Amino acid sequence: MKFAVIVFPGSNCDRDMFDAVRSHLKEDVEMVSSSTTDLSNFDAILLPGGFSHGDYLRSGAMASVAPVVRAIKEEADKGTFILGVCNGFQILLEAGLLPGAMLPNRDLAFICKTDLVRVANNNTVFTNLYEEGAALKLPIAHGEGNYYCDEATYRCLVDHHQILFTYENNPNGSAYDIAGICNERGNVLGMMPHPERAVEALLGSEDGLKLFQSMVANWRGSHVQHT
Numbered sequence: 300m301k302f303a304v305i306v307f308p309g310s311n312c313d314r315d316m317f318d319a320v321r322s323h324l325k326e327d328v329e330m331v332s333s334s335t336t337d338l339s340n341f342d343a344i345l346l347p348g349g350f351s352h353g354d355y356l357r358s359g360a361m362a363s364v365a366p367v368v369r370a371i372k373e374e375a376d377k378g379t380f381i382l383g384v385c386n387g388f389q390i391l392l393e394a395g396l397l398p399g400a401m402l403p404n405r406d407l408a409f410i411c412k413t414d415l416v417r418v419a420n421n422n423t424v425f426t427n428l429y430e431e432g433a434a435l436k437l438p439i440a441h442g443e444g445n446y447y448c449d450e451a452t453y454r455c456l457v458d459h460h461q462i463l464f465t466y467e468n469n470p471n472g473s474a475y476d477i478a479g480i481c482n483e484r485g486n487v488l489g490m491m492p493h494p495e496r497a498v499e500a501l502l503g504s505e506d507g508l509k510l511f512q513s514m515v516a517n518w519r520g521s522h523v524q525h526t
């Protein structure tokens with residue numbers, strides 16, 4: 300399975316993402332510039348955290364019109380797995396690949412800590428190696444992580460089982476405790492907590508690893524292996 304890690308000017312979690320895939324999943328992975336226009340060689344696309352374009356205008360707003368975003372949309376339409384973490388989630392929202400918007404944290408302060416995150420739906424390609432309702436220890440690190448959506452959007456998210464992760468202690472004011480959502484089809488996930496920073500005990504938690512392993516298991520399940 301081949302992963303792409305998209306690197307925007309100002310990404311700063313790209314190497315953690317790369318390392319999680321290469322060293323812990325032991326899958327093929329490549330860093331790909333945000334000026335790339337073709338992602339058809341990849342089986343999964345990872346949008347890492349950071350401060351793309353310095354968070355000017357709003358987090359993710361400028362990155363959402365980078366050339367690579369058109370390619371990401373093409374891949375999303377094909378069913379390719381796409382994961383946006385933190386700034387990656389913000390970019391997916393700004394690009395319209397996921398519903399809702401991100402506001403500054405409720406207390407207007409950057410939050411950097413490990414928090415408890417619940418698996419709200421384990422019936423997806425990103426979460427099916429977790430137990431439903433499992434509490435994961437995952438790092439969060441953001442200034443604009445206060446997820447907002449109106450009630451109609453929330454109803455739609457609930458009806459289509461698109462809420463995959465919720466906060467146990469809602470650190471940032473997110474509507475309905477939402478920490479991560481997927482699109483209706485289930486192949487695009489955005490989440491504020493950082494699974495790639497929780498892939499070995501030395502990092503304080505291994506709870507993020509199953510997310511990547513779920514992606515690999517589901518991809519393998521739908522692709523014949525040629526050895």
Ligand SMILES: NC(=O)CC[C@H](N)C(=O)O
Binds near residue numbers: 358442
């Ligand atoms: N770790 C990150 O991706 C930071 C996200 C974002 N730019 C913020 O502070 O809100």
